[in-house]
Amino acid sequence: MEHVIIDFEKYRTPGAKVFIGRDRGATVRTESKVDELASQHERITIRIPKDIRSINPSFLEEFFYHLIPLLGKDKFLKKFNFINADRYKIEDDLNEAIDRILRKENALA
Template identity: 55%
Template sequence: MEKIKNTINLEDFRVKDVKKGTISKVFTGRDRGKKVREDSKIDKIEAENDTVEIIIPDNIYSINPSFFEELFVNVVRKLGKERFLAKFNFTSVGDYVYEKPLNEAIDRILRSKTALD
């Protein structure tokens, strides 16, 4: 059985409007994060690989912590912060600085109570 590819390129999950020829420059919201988590099969990718590469595409204006929170909820709970950051490698193709929203999302996931509890 072939091993599943260990790369998730967020470019593949941008919202595109073919009629207008536009493409989303933000990743925001829990619902979007959940959809990308499910569609990317991130939980399976994490389970079957020693490392996981997350590629943040060029021309991104914002990635909200709530998006990251829902995208990474299962793998962060499974691995904890240190092991998650050691296993998941992030590459920002453009100049988007993702560390602050990512760390905020990780901290939210690991809190015992969330705003939704």
């Protein structure tokens, strides 16, 4: 299959305005099956609920923990698309998470 959507609405705590923390990122990674979906689909869209104010880099770091080292930054950014109602801009938090993951990978090499 070419494309799949992961809707973060399904994984947020009722009423929450943020996704935060490594533990929550790991839980959502497991529940959404993002690792499996990434191996089965060319493109993945992450739908961010319109009233979300922030997605913490630590959450993203754990959510994408396996995928960023596997794909590298450029392929990751081509494979994953993020959509919302333009209230929250994920780019800064996402880039910080990507950089953290890649720094850890280089430190271990």
